[in-house]
Amino acid sequence: MDAFGLLAAGFATALTPLNLGLAVAGAFVGTVVGALPGIGPVNAIALLLPLVYALKLPATSALILMAATYSGGGYGGRIAAILLNVPGDPSSVMTTLDGHPMARRGEGARALAITAIGSFVGGTSAVVLLTLAAPTIARAGLAFGPAEYVALVALALAAAAGIGGGSAAKALAAGAIGLLLATVGTDSGTGIERFTFGELEFLDGIDFTVVVIGLFAVAEVLELIERRGDAVEAVPEVGRGGLAIADIVMTLPTMLRSALAGFVVGVLPGAGATLATPLAYAIERRLAGPNAGFGKGDIRGVAAPETADNASHAGSMIPMLALGIPGSATTAVMMGALMLYDITPGPLLFRDNAPLVWGLIASMYLANVVLLVLNLPLIRLFVRMLLVPPWVLYPLVIALAFTGVWAVNNSVLDLLLATGFGVAGWAARKAGMPLVPLLLGMVLGRMLEDNLRRAMALSGGDLVILVGSPLASGLWIACVVVLLWPVLAGAVLGRRDRAEV
């Protein structure tokens, strides 16, 4: 079947009442959570996980709900960034640069409207690119055997360490901790217990949901307790008036360029929105020239990062679905969720689970339409979310986190674990240790080990099999390049800096 036939079948899946309802609900929840200061889409999806299992949703529906929430978070994040100058997550930092000056000039409504349209353009064009790319990905997947898979996972971990910014050693260490967490429990190959400390509850391993809720939701609340009392600006008026057609015409080239930039960066494993928004902003500022008002409230300066942000969200679904390499914390959580359904994202997913993939793609088109509708006429409703007092919001997050963890295994030990991971996650953020590699390690660990052992069984223990095929050795080379990337880039940039001096 060609892409259009598959896409049509996907729309049939996505338009069932359940899936359509979930897409709308996810879009709404995502926008709300994105708008709430301090709570990003990762937390929303982490807290949704137990609910998804409790409702016994089919895998496709669960994925549709989570993807819509993820997209919604991209739309919602701009609200606090523009009106409060508070970026809800790292990817909305760039939106504050021009968005907040616009809001202070009384052009909040204009900034919110153009970013809603930009988000739609970014999200939708990225899904179009995803649609066109999917059949090719499905064909490429057939070349992957156990050895290639091992190299691919190594590349994923290296990419998270090398491209993610910050200290590569800390990122790799986080990845290693994730791999070790994945080994807890009964070894699938031999049936013996590893790292269970004689605790019966550890026999099935540490539940992914518990780790995610701890590392993100609980850690977030601790962080908020720390910052409690820091002054927050009053919410400015959204302002009257809105968007002129001329605004859209003027920003359309910006949006299309930013959508492409965001999509490409989103596809790179380990990069994601945090890199896409500064890139799109920098491109547009350079193209606009020094006389443009970038940084003082230029409408292109808000359109660019928001468009790129949403395009990168859709783009980041590709490495997660096609390679089994999530590029962001949110896609890592989604992948963990799929694996709890015994669906392994990876090269074979597009062939073996085509209805799931195409249902998801179709639902992403729908979610963007829903989000545009929610975010243009109903924007004032979401702005009001900024007024929810902290004493209502954060206790609710705590209660939801604990209820969610309890729902997994009815276990007090899990609650204590989640608290422990919360404290660890809080401290890790302080110390500049990224958590995405840890999630990657935990999600990929079992598959990595299983494939490694399968490859060794095939070769009779000969390590050469791991680099035996051209594809595998190519992936290993990419792995080394990515790991050494900061060093290489530093050398190149350093030389240029000296030349400029």
Next chain:
Amino acid sequence: VTVRGRTDRVLGLALAALGLAAIWAAQGLEVRFLGDPVGPKPFPTVAGSVLLACGVLVAVRPGPPVAWPSARRLGAIAAAAAALVLYALLMRPLGFVLATALAVALSAMVFGGRPLVSVLFGLGVGAALHALFDRLLEIPLPGGVLGAVVGPVGL
């Protein structure tokens, strides 16, 4: 108070210690089958070694200093963590509704809620989540003292 690199030295040593512990614990795992020449030992050993190496690297070459919050704020974090542990431990004896009400009321006050409103809010959240999860979604939540009094029909 920021001391250049002290955070990274401590972090690095902690990571290295964790790596060593993993390697050491993995050495006790020795089972081999014919079809599985690798066995359960090498994977955690390699992961532990990566952790050990990275930890040493972080400790030897610390990055820029980290600004830790003041002692008062650290105290608040510690108190919050202790409260969460208490919440977990009270879950069974008190039951979901009361334990949640307590945790929510306390944290609402911490975030500036008025005492009476916070207590009412806590009870509301506890009851609402119980209704949603235990009744609607049929995920059993611990009944505790309230469950014993009200019985299986209650709430």
